[in-house]
Every structure is written in C-alpha cells, then in structure tokens.
Amino acid sequence: MMIWYLVLTESIVTSQGKIIIEIGKEVINGDIANYLNKPYHYLFYKYSSTIGSTIANFSLTLLITGLVATLLVGPITINPLNIPLILISCLLGITLHFSMMATLGIFTLWIEDSRSLDFLYQKLIFVAGGMLAPLDIFPTWFANITLILPFSYAVYAPAMLFVNFNIERFVETILIQIFWIIITSSIALILFKFLLRRVSINGG
Amino acid sequence: MHKNKETIISVKNLSKSFRLKIPSKGLKNNIHSFFFPKFSSINAVNNISFEIKKGELVGFIGPNGAGKSTTLKMLSGILFPDSGEITVSGLSPQKDRKKLAYKIGTIFGQKPQLWFHLPAIDTFELFSKIYEIDEKEYKKRVNYLIKKFEISDVVQQPVRKLSLGQRMRCEFVLALLHNPEVLFLDEPTIGLDITIKKTIRALIKKINQEEGVTVILTSHDMDDVETICNRVIVINNGEIIYDDTLEKIKEHYGDKKIIRIETNNPIVFKERKGIKILKQNTHEVEATIDTTKIDFNKITEEFLKKNSLSDVTIEEPPIEDIIEKIYKKKKKINKKLEKVTQ
Numbered sequence A: 001m002m003i004w005y006l007v008l009t010e011s012i013v014t015s016q017g018k019i020i021i022e023i024g025k026e027v028i029n030g031d032i033a034n035y036l037n038k039p040y041h042y043l044f045y046k047y048s049s050t051i052g053s054t055i056a057n058f059s060l061t062l063l064i065t066g067l068v069a070t071l072l073v074g075p076i077t078i079n080p081l082n083i084p085l086i087l088i089s090c091l092l093g094i095t096l097h098f099s100m101m102a103t104l105g106i107f108t109l110w111i112e113d114s115r116s117l118d119f120l121y122q123k124l125i126f127v128a129g130g131m132l133a134p135l136d137i138f139p140t141w142f143a144n145i146t147l148i149l150p151f152s153y154a155v156y157a158p159a160m161l162f163v164n165f166n167i168e169r170f171v172e173t174i175l176i177q178i179f180w181i182i183i184t185s186s187i188a189l190i191l192f193k194f195l196l197r198r199v200s201i202n203g204g
Numbered sequence B: 001m002h003k004n005k006e007t008i009i010s011v012k013n014l015s016k017s018f019r020l021k022i023p024s025k026g027l028k029n030n031i032h033s034f035f036f037p038k039f040s041s042i043n044a045v046n047n048i049s050f051e052i053k054k055g056e057l058v059g060f061i062g063p064n065g066a067g068k069s070t071t072l073k074m075l076s077g078i079l080f081p082d083s084g085e086i087t088v089s090g091l092s093p094q095k096d097r098k099k100l101a102y103k104i105g106t107i108f109g110q111k112p113q114l115w116f117h118l119p120a121i122d123t124f125e126l127f128s129k130i131y132e133i134d135e136k137e138y139k140k141r142v143n144y145l146i147k148k149f150e151i152s153d154v155v156q157q158p159v160r161k162l163s164l165g166q167r168m169r170c171e172f173v174l175a176l177l178h179n180p181e182v183l184f185l186d187e188p189t190i191g192l193d194i195t196i197k198k199t200i201r202a203l204i205k206k207i208n209q210e211e212g213v214t215v216i217l218t219s220h221d222m223d224d225v226e227t228i229c230n231r232v233i234v235i236n237n238g239e240i241i242y243d244d245t246l247e248k249i250k251e252h253y254g255d256k257k258i259i260r261i262e263t264n265n266p267i268v269f270k271e272r273k274g275i276k277i278l279k280q281n282t283h284e285v286e287a288t289i290d291t292t293k294i295d296f297n298k299i300t301e302e303f304l305k306k307n308s309l310s311d312v313t314i315e316e317p318p319i320e321d322i323i324e325k326i327y328k329k330k331k332k333i334n335k336k337l338e339k340v341t342q
Helices: A002-014 A019-028 A042-073 A080-106 A115-127 A140-147 A156-163 A167-198 B027-035 B068-075 B097-101 B120-130 B135-148 B164-176 B194-211 B222-228 B246-253 B296-306 B319-341
Strands: B007-021 B039-053 B057-061 B083-088 B104-108 B182-186 B214-218 B231-236 B239-245 B256-263 B275-281 B284-290 B309-315
Touching (some): A002 A042, A019 A080, A019 A115, A080 A115, B039 B068, B057 B222, B068 B182, B120 B164, B182 B194, B194 B214, B194 B222, B214 B222, B239 B246
Parallel strands (some): B182 B214
Antiparallel strands (some): B007 B039
16 A cells, blocks of 8 residues: 555656746746736736646556556556546645645745745745655654644545545545635735745846 | 927936846855845946937947847836836836837837747737737738838748848838837848848838828947937946037037048148148048048138049948947036035
C-alpha cells in the first residue's frame, strides 16, 4: 500500500511545477506587466494556464509510476466506481496546492525573493503534506498538528482515499479541501489586491 | 494639435516614486533589515499633467530613467501612482483595469506577448477568446491585419523561429486584434533594422489614419518620433520639460540651419558672427547659420551676388540636437532657480 500511496502523492506534487518561483520570476523581470493589462485576473489566468499542463502531467506520472508499482508490488485493489470520486479529490488537492503556492508567490511583490519561500514550502509539503510518507507513521501529536493544517489536504488526504477508500472519508475530505481552498484563495486574492500597488516593473 | 477633438487621455498632477531597499551587510544586520527594512525613494514621475486628444500621435521622449515607461505603465493600469488623477477613455486605469483592457492595446518592445513556442496564429486565437471577440469578427479582423502587416507566410511558424522584425509585426497584430482606441507603444522598434523600422513606422501611421487609434509612443530613436508623431512630450527627471508639436519645437529651438552650397565659380564665403563653416573646398561649402544672429535672407542675397550657384540644400538641425538643447536650457533654468532660492 505504501508504494501505491507514494504513486499518488508524487503525481500530485510533481505535476504542478514551481508556481512560487514562476510568479517570483514574473514579478522580478517585469513580465507580470503583460498580464496586468489584460481583461482577466492575474491569479485566475495563472490557475487556468497551469491546470491544463498539470492534468496532463498528473495523468502521465500516474500512468508511469502506476506501471512501475504494478511490476514491483502488484496491482492495487480499487472499485472502479470510486475512481471518479478519487479524481475529484485529486483535482481539489491540486487546486489547494496551487492556491497555497500562489499565496506565497504573491509575497515576492514584497520581499522580491521566491527561492527561500519555495524551499520552505517544498519542505512543508514533503513532511506535513505527507508526500514522503503517510502522516500516520509520525508521532500522534505531530500527525494531529499536520491534520489541522491545509498541506495534508493537498496530498495526504486524496492519497489515503486512493489506497483506502470509504465514502465517509471522501465526504469529509472534499468538504475540508473546499474549506481550505476558499481560505487560501481568499488570502491570495486579498494579498494580491494590496501588494499590487508595490509592483515596480524593472528594465523599461 | 487636435483642438476640436475630444480628450481621450487626461493626466493631472501625476506623481510616482519607487522605493529601493537599502542593502545591509552582515548576518545580524540582514536579519534586522528583513523585519525592519530601510528604503530610499526615487521620484520616477514628478507632478506631471497633460491631455491627449482622440487620434493624436504623441511621442514621449527622454533619456533612460526619465519616467517615460513609468508614465505609460500608469496610463495602462499596470502601475499605481502615488498621487494624481488619470482618465483613459473615460475610465480610471487603476480602478477599472479590466474594463480598460478592452479599450487599449500595448506593445512593450522588451517584453513580448506572443507565446514563444507556439505559432503566432495560436496566440491570436487565444487572445480572441480572452478579449471575447465574436468568432466571425475575429476571423475578419485577423485576416485583415495579417494582410496589412504582411505576415501570412510566418503566422503558422513557432514564434521562436521568427526574425525580430517578423515577431514585432506579429506583436502589432496581437495588440490591434480587439480594435483598441488607444495604443501604448513602449520602444516598439528597439533592435530592429532600418528597413523594418521604416515599415513599422508607416504601418503605425496608416493604422492611426484608417482606424483613428490614438498612439502614445516612447522611443530612443528620434526618427521614430519624427516620422510617426505630430506631438512631442519631452520628459526628464520625471518632469515634462516640453509639450508641443514637432514643428513648434523646431521653430523654437531649431534656430540653426545647415546649408550646403555648390558653385560654378571658386566659392566666396567667409565665416563671421552667426555663420560657422563645417566643410569647405573650392566649389563647395557646408555651414551652420544661426538665424537669431544673422538674417538668413540677407546672407543668401549677398552670397548670390558673389557666386554662381550650381546646387543648394538647406536642412533643419537633427531633432536629437534640438532635444539636447531643451535639456541644457532646462538645466540652466533649474540652476538659476536654485541660486535665487538660496
């Protein structure tokens, strides 16, 4: 089960790219100017433009790592009827992952350095998000803390549905995922509105 | 200037300064400055006001860091001013950024908008969706612009494979797709060769004449401004130091004429007050004549009495020289003002 758990966590995290670094680059080199004079919101545009490639990357990673996992430990037992529900939770996890990265990316309008923020976030998603190992292997007090944070609902929660599905857990997971998406995207939108005043386009 | 036309851009007392973080040395100071950063301030735009009428072709000129691009970016809603009011097409660029986006087109010569790995036609298609252009309208418009900018051979190729000139023409098509009322061009001919520059300039003028698009252009190339614009705003250190038609600039500051004369006889022409000889040989002379110090008609009459003319050309001084003169004059005024206030 551990291998199949990692198949899904790796697929969610690696499929999305480094949004914090991307936003940081656009802020620093001034390319953000080309997005700010268009009839859309920069963050929604960013989400729309990354979600397409993320879904393609996710499917491909899932397929390849799934094949390797099948060869190594045999196929996963899964009810085909649950697959669409698991995919809904994966999509929400990917959206939450984006939303958290976008929130930190916007901070580059203030601190002008995205690498340190990306480094910190990656470590949080590896450990508190459950990308490297299920949270259940950590001491109870640590697992309990991570379970009230949003990181685990981007990665750990959908992966647990994948390896051990039950409908109560599904309903609880997607409700908490939606809750965290609303919170983190609201923070991102509010921050963007305030920090937009700090945009200074470099290089002409 | 277009006195009877309606105002499309209005700027009142616009100011913008940029904060620069003062770097600190050592780990302790760095940690302290992360939480309590110290900033220095640079005035990029300093209390400028102007109006632009519909259909005008206005050139913003000035040295690097003068505040041209910052002004343009505030007009297009990208940057927020510290103070002052801006209205573009009846909208506030900062409050109505999305609404304004449908009415303006932008080209930043140093920041391409085309997707690098996609054919230009795909970016056109994407922009037609972003700007919610009706499918039929889009096809009509894109075909018209492709023909006009002569890019039918290249629109299917990935942008990375195009020459800079081809890419810039594609950028123009992209910026004009949604029929903008105002076109902001920030150094649109940067890096282009002279032939492409000429083509681009002619196309900008044509689009302005045919579609009535108001064009605001910044450029370091004075030929751009001279060929395209009918009004010039000279900006330096964030302040407008001149705002009028090109003709009037030349009238006010172009008091030196360059004259080249060829004669059939050995030339009789001497340097004196108001006349400076640049080149001279037996049958040819090139000189500058300062019309504030000497009567131009009188000097030609005198010359014709003593010489048999074979060819003559009279040129206005290059616009670069005139702009330099404006900067120098402004500096002198500022120095005098400083002395008076001290």
